[in-house]
Amino acid sequence: MVGTELGDASDLFWSTGACVVRGAVDRGTIDRAREAVERLVRTGSLADLSALADSGESARFSAGVDHWRSDDEFRMVATTGPLPDLVAGVLRTDRLWLYEDSVLIKEAGCSLETKWHSDDGYFHVEGRQLATLWVPLDPAPLASGALRFLDGSHRASNRYRPTLFVTEDAIPGTEGELPPQIGFESPDVFGFGLQVGDCTIHHARTLHAASGNNSGVNRRALSIRYCGVDSVIRQKVGAPSKPGLESIPDGTPIAEAAENLGLPEAELSGIQNS
């Protein structure tokens, strides 16, 4: 990945709310992530999101969050190597912190859509430099549930409340508008079919969604959420919390908060400044 390509991705990210970076995730990183996901699946600790939607299908959608806290491999993949460099380059930040990671497995034939939402409502942080990196660990054409984005939605003033992800129901006790549910054929909706090695990066305020998995292969993805240097703590009422967060006042800069919360800072190679 040379500077110009990352610069183009960054321009696309800031103008539309999301970008694709192709061929930037090396085989070693993919293999390490796949092994960590296989270990995780064996623990049986992923949540069955299909159950939230009362789905009786045999093909399931399962997910988990904060795997870096219990498996060092997830922490290494998120904070060293190419992934944080890509996000820092796109966000144009020279420091970057891991906020959380998530494994999302939509099995082949699972018809459940990921409903339109923005990540902002779930995150207890605020700022311009907030992004989610979505890394497929299997080929991910749009038909398998690669993400779709609403053009320019990161610039809207609307604040959306978090939902149950596979239904339009809000998480009880949260605040904000319910996100709109938009047809994938709308002219303002865009997305990228992805090969293993590609990834997308979207802003925390960008509305995004995914179809069911209409391909013949399971869609495993690692989604990693990061904060750049301009982020501050902002607690979102009712959203799932993080250990220690209750003692951090709103407005605390991420550099200080991360130290108290134990959120790791990524090791950057300097590519983001090229």
Ligand SMILES: O=C(O)CCC(=O)C(=O)O
């Ligand atoms: O993988 C999915 O279906 C949704 C992932 C997502 O919305 C995210 O990581 O922000």
